[in-house]
Structures are given as structure tokens and as C-alpha cells.
Amino acid sequence: MDYVGFTSNFEELFFKHQEGKYKGSYIHYKRSLKLVFYPEFSDLGFAIEVEKQIKMWVKTKKEALMNKESEKLPNLAKKNFKYVF
Template sequence: MKLSYVYILKCSDESYYAGVTTNLEKRFVQHQQGFYKESYTYRRRPLTIVFYASFTDINIAIENEKQIKKWSRAKKQALIHDEYEALPNLAKKKFRIKK
């Protein structure tokens, strides 16, 4: 059974990048070496892996990656720091009160 991974990288500019791969070590080396010059991480090196999760179904991994990419910075940080109980509250839309 081949595993797939969803991962989050912390970039040198403090931003986060989420990706999916079947070979986490190889993909991280590619990010670090700037293998793809057009990629988000190319100008934001060096990078650190701050989160990853493994999946036995690549389709579920891709769904999770797409979901994480839409998340706010705060929600990504809660995931990174294993603060799962905070995730539902961070998902709620914040409304501004008009005066």
C-alpha cells in the first residue's frame, strides 16, 4: 500500500505552503533546492516542514490539501500545534458590526 502525504511548509517569510505528495522526503528536497522556479516556495527558501499527515488513499490526501489551502493562517497554526479543539471556532466567519 502506497502512502500519500499532506504537508505544510513554513517559508522564510513566515508564510505557509500546503502540498500533497507520495514521497515526502524527495518533495521537500525539491522545494529546498528550488526545483520548480515558478513555485510559491522558490523565492521563500529556506523552508521547514511544520506538519504532515499520511493517507492510504491519494484522493483523500488531495481533498485534505485543498481544504487546508483555503484555511486562514490561524487555523493552519492550530493544526500545526495540535490544537484540534480550536479548529471549529477558527472556521466560523467573523462579521463586522456596522456602526
Template sequence: MKQYFVYILLCNDNTYYTGVTSNLEHRMKEHDSGKYPDSYTYKRRPVELKFFNTFKDVEEAILFEKKIKKWSKAKKVALINSEFEKLPNLAKKKF
């Protein structure tokens, strides 16, 4: 059965990149080598893998990736640090 990975990278400019792949090791090599010059991470190398989660369903993985991409940096950091109890409060808007 195929596995899919949603992952978060820390870029050298202290930003985060979130992606989805079916081969995490291969995709990390592509990020590290700068295989795609037009990609977000190309000029932000080196990158460091900070988080990944596995999925059996590609659609589920894509939905989770899209969700994370909308999150604030603070919420991504809480996920990376396994501070799951902080996630609901970080989702609330401050008026």
C-alpha cells in the same frame, strides 16, 4: 500499499505552503534545492516542514490539501500545534 502525504511548510517570509506528495523526503529535497523556479517556495527558501499527515487514498489526500489551502493562517497554526479544539472556532466567520 502506497502512502500519500499532505504537508505544510513554513517559508522564510513567514507564510505557509501546503502540498501533497507520495514521497515526502524527495519532495522536501525539491523544495530545498529550488528545483522549480516558478514555484511558490522558490523565492521563499529555506522552508521548514511544520506538519504532515499520511493517507492511503490519493483522492482523500488531495481533498484534505484543498481544504487546508482555504484555511486562515491562524487555523493552520492551530493544526500545526495540534490544538484541534481551536479548529471549529477558527472556522467561524466574524461579522
């Protein structure tokens, strides 16, 4: 499972999720969590913009980001349409 989220206090949020404090949340039943990607931003608006963008990515593109395979990202952004006539 991949989870994309924004917080101003990552450590607090991570440990609360690990402890099960947020019952009914999206990742409550998906514990235990493993942090794989954690960028820091000084601009709150930009951070939210990046979060929204990543949330819309397909799973393979998110996996490339998590695996630090940034060279794959441009190709994964292209859509391959098959036309059926």
C-alpha cells in the same frame, strides 16, 4: 509563510525544493523550509480533498493545526460577521 501541498514522495519533493530545483515555483524564493505538519493518507482522493480544504483555511486556523492546537479549530471555523447599519 505557510505552504500546503500534496505529493506521493515527500522526501524527494522536500529536498528538491531545499536545493532550489523548482525555479519559479511558489516557494522557490521562500527557502529554507521547515516541516511542521505531515499527515499520511492511504486514499489518494481523500488526501487531495484534505489538501484543498486546508488551502482554503484562514492563516490563524492553519497556525492552530501546525501548532497541534486542534481544540481551537472548531472556533476558528466559525465566521464572525459584523453588521454595519
